[in-house]
Amino acid sequence: MTSKPKDQTTSGAKPASFAPVGPLTGQITVPGDKSISHRSLILSALAIGKSEITGLLEGEDVLATAAALRAMGAKIEKKDTVWTVHGVGVGGLLQPETAIDLGNSGTSVRLLMGLVASHDISVTFTGDASLSKRPMGRVIDPLSQMGVNFTARTSVDGKACLPLTVRGLCPAVPLEYRLPVASAQVKSAILLAGLNTPGVTRVIEPVLTRDHSETMLKGFGADLTVETNKEGSRIISLIGEAELSPQKIKVPGDPSSAAFPIVAALLVPGSDIVVENVGINPTRAGLFNILQQMGGNISFKKKRAVGGEPVADIHVKHSKLTGIDVPADIAPSMIDEFPILFIASALADGTTTTSGLHELRVKESDRLHQMATGLGLLGVDVTEKEDGLVITGSGGEPLTGGKKIKPIETALDHRIAMSFAVAGLATASGLTIDDITPAETSFPGFADLMKELAS
Numbered sequence: 001m002t003s004k005p006k007d008q009t010t011s012g013a014k015p016a017s018f019a020p021v022g023p024l025t026g027q028i029t030v031p032g033d034k035s036i037s038h039r040s041l042i043l044s045a046l047a048i049g050k051s052e053i054t055g056l057l058e059g060e061d062v063l064a065t066a067a068a069l070r071a072m073g074a075k076i077e078k079k080d081t082v083w084t085v086h087g088v089g090v091g092g093l094l095q096p097e098t099a100i101d102l103g104n105s106g107t108s109v110r111l112l113m114g115l116v117a118s119h120d121i122s123v124t125f126t127g128d129a130s131l132s133k134r135p136m137g138r139v140i141d142p143l144s145q146m147g148v149n150f151t152a153r154t155s156v157d158g159k160a161c162l163p164l165t166v167r168g169l170c171p172a173v174p175l176e177y178r179l180p181v182a183s184a185q186v187k188s189a190i191l192l193a194g195l196n197t198p199g200v201t202r203v204i205e206p207v208l209t210r211d212h213s214e215t216m217l218k219g220f221g222a223d224l225t226v227e228t229n230k231e232g233s234r235i236i237s238l239i240g241e242a243e244l245s246p247q248k249i250k251v252p253g254d255p256s257s258a259a260f261p262i263v264a265a266l267l268v269p270g271s272d273i274v275v276e277n278v279g280i281n282p283t284r285a286g287l288f289n290i291l292q293q294m295g296g297n298i299s300f301k302k303k304r305a306v307g308g309e310p311v312a313d314i315h316v317k318h319s320k321l322t323g324i325d326v327p328a329d330i331a332p333s334m335i336d337e338f339p340i341l342f343i344a345s346a347l348a349d350g351t352t353t354t355s356g357l358h359e360l361r362v363k364e365s366d367r368l369h370q371m372a373t374g375l376g377l378l379g380v381d382v383t384e385k386e387d388g389l390v391i392t393g394s395g396g397e398p399l400t401g402g403k404k405i406k407p408i409e410t411a412l413d414h415r416i417a418m419s420f421a422v423a424g425l426a427t428a429s430g431l432t433i434d435d436i437t438p439a440e441t442s443f444p445g446f447a448d449l450m451k452e453l454a455s
């Protein structure tokens with residue numbers, strides 16, 4: 001089982017202060033990609049035989065996925081730097097003995113709901129205060145159409161939420177499903193359910209989202225094809241009752257984690273850093289593109305492929321940034337990077353507008369609201385709209401919030417915590433966030449790494 005979930009009322013929250021530092025310099029690496037790490041463990045657990053994973057993100061979210069898979073029969077262990085997974089084969093998951101606690105991790109719960117849906121087992125999932133508020137109907141709806149049965153708690157606003165129980169069906173009914181929301185988690189849940197389902201499971205994706213599941217399913221030997229129809233939608237077809245063969249996987253550094261030191265280096269005068277071995281898959285690299293358009297001096301060195309994913313060393317120098325209109329259609333390729341983009345925008349010259357970001361309201365926190373509130377405390381000119389923020393930046397002048405203001409609330413959200421940690425470097429006299437511990441979900445060692453860059 002996972003460690004005890006953090007809860008806002010009883011947690012061991014650790015406030016932390018971040019203040020201006022000298023130039024950031026040096027070469028660093030960031031922890032492994034979270035999305036690829038979850039999928040590496042899940043697909044390895046379904047292969048027959050031993051897979052080996054290096055570079056796995058050892059953050060709380062991924063460790064929660066590992067614990068869940070162990071509870072369903074996979075043997076997962078770490079020796080030196082290598083994780084080995086002895087898979088049970090597609091269809092071979094066992095009934096866990098107790099409920100599975102997935103802590104703060106939306107990806108874990110949504111992907112695992114799909115995974116267990118086509119097994120003849122019944123699994124109860126729980127999570128922390130943040131995960132328990134997030135909508136699960138988006139996964140329950142398609143999987144129910146496959147004949148799977150769910151019981152979920154209904155939230156006060158009528159949403160299906162954790163705790164929930166999935167009663168899997170084997171064989172499930174194959175599904176053709178058009179995604180009503182741009183979500184790689186929903187797409188992946190359906191494809192994972194399709195692995196143990198006879199016939200063809202098909203997902204129609206009108207808006208491209210991160211494509212790691214498709215790439216990795218093919219890499220493990222699944223019969224999966226992707227076509228684009230006349231309207232430009234992707235049609236992903238998977239032939240079920242698949243046999244997956246074990247793999248050796250190298251997980252690249254997470255672009256969503258690299259985003260924090262990269263924006264910090266853009267903001268702190270005199271900085272010059274290289275973040276090595278970062279994934280630059282176009283379905284994930286929207287932030288880098290936007291920062292370049294804002295005037296960020298960001299260049300990609302030694303571009304190469306690692307395990308089917310494009311990777312580069314990213315060189316960043318301090319830059320004067322200019323506000324821009326961020327097109328709504330770039331959102332899926334930088335969906336987790338908006339909090340840190342808002343910090344960059346708060347220091348840019350001119351106004352940055354964002355739109356089409358309803359999804360940000362149902363992440364680990366309501367990210368539009370948390371960011372607008374925190375930026376407001378720092379004296380930033382920010383307007384919260386229904387689907388985005390409008391921010392007029394300081395033109396590089398330090399933000400005026402200081403130690404006198406109350407701690408910025410992070411609401412169990414790692415990206416909010418790390419974004420305001422970076423903002424602290426660009427204040428006149430520092431700031432305090434109410435809890436740095438959420439960073440452990442995706443970026444263990446975040447605060448130490450930032451200190452290392454400043455020393």
Ligand SMILES: O=C(O)C1=C[C@@H](OP(=O)(O)O)[C@@H](O)[C@H](O)C1
Pocket residue numbers: 034035036107182183184185186188210335336359
């Ligand atoms: O599939 C994934 O690994 C993820 C998909 C995204 O969520 P949505 O599918 O809800 O957009 C993203 O926000 C999350 O951090 C990871």
Ligand SMILES: C=C(OP(=O)(O)O)C(=O)O
Pocket residue numbers: 061104105106107108336363364415442
């Ligand atoms: C939204 C995120 O993750 P998850 O949905 O897995 O909790 C994130 O990492 O920003």
